[in-house]
Amino acid sequence: MIEFSHVYKTYPGPTHALRDVELRVEKGEFVFLTGPSGAGKTTLFKMLSAYDKVTSGQIMVAGFDLTKIQEYEIPIFRRKIGVVFQDFKLLKDRTIAENVAIPLMIRGDRPQSIERRVREVLDQVGLRDRAHTLPEFCSGGEQQRAAIARAIVHQPGILIADEPTGNLDPKLAEEIMDLLERLCAQGTTVFVATHDHELVKRRKKRVLSLFKGQIQEGFL
Numbered sequence: 001m002i003e004f005s006h007v008y009k010t011y012p013g014p015t016h017a018l019r020d021v022e023l024r025v026e027k028g029e030f031v032f033l034t035g036p037s038g039a040g041k042t043t044l045f046k047m048l049s050a051y052d053k054v055t056s057g058q059i060m061v062a063g064f065d066l067t068k069i070q071e072y073e074i075p076i077f078r079r080k081i082g083v084v085f086q087d088f089k090l091l092k093d094r095t096i097a098e099n100v101a102i103p104l105m106i107r108g109d110r111p112q113s114i115e116r117r118v119r120e121v122l123d124q125v126g127l128r129d130r131a132h133t134l135p136e137f138c139s140g141g142e143q144q145r146a147a148i149a150r151a152i153v154h155q156p157g158i159l160i161a162d163e164p165t166g167n168l169d170p171k172l173a174e175e176i177m178d179l180l181e182r183l184c185a186q187g188t189t190v191f192v193a194t195h196d197h198e199l200v201k202r203r204k205k206r207v208l209s210l211f212k213g214q215i216q217e218g219f220l
Contacts, residue, residue, distance in 0.1 A: 001027040001189050007057035017043040019213040030184040032200050033193040035210035041193040045162050049083045082151035084161035088143045090135040096146045097131040103154040121149045140167040158189045
């Protein structure tokens, strides 16, 4: 489902953000990616979701070779994945429900189907009462949950989440992780970057650690 082969990412300087990364995540796995700030986690996730390209090596995700993917293929590829960004990327002029509906609108779903599915997902993340609220009037935690709802509304085969519990209190963080585990149990591949080592220890999932651009594997 996800495979990195000898992946390097180098920025001008040069800065070696990723160095010879080798990893494989099977369909339906739940994997944590940990590592200190600046280790390369966000870079890895950007390449995993086709927002950046490798310097060398190969990335295969959901049957797509992201090393060779064409511009016209990227929207098709992104319909197969869900991405939770660290900075949310919610549209300020649209309500929470309208933000969550975007993937379904792009896919061309019928309005009635979109309304029903958005309501279901907002219930899942505890935001039904904020459906008609603009993001600026929501707390950081509510915006985080809205970003998660938008990422899962189209039931993607792969969910990529960059610090999905970073702005949440401990109780809500556990509820979100429970939600991600349920999605995984239903067949979704879940790949989560986090700084929260205690949360990782409690969940007892596969752990990949990124340090100075290189991957190490183990269980915390």
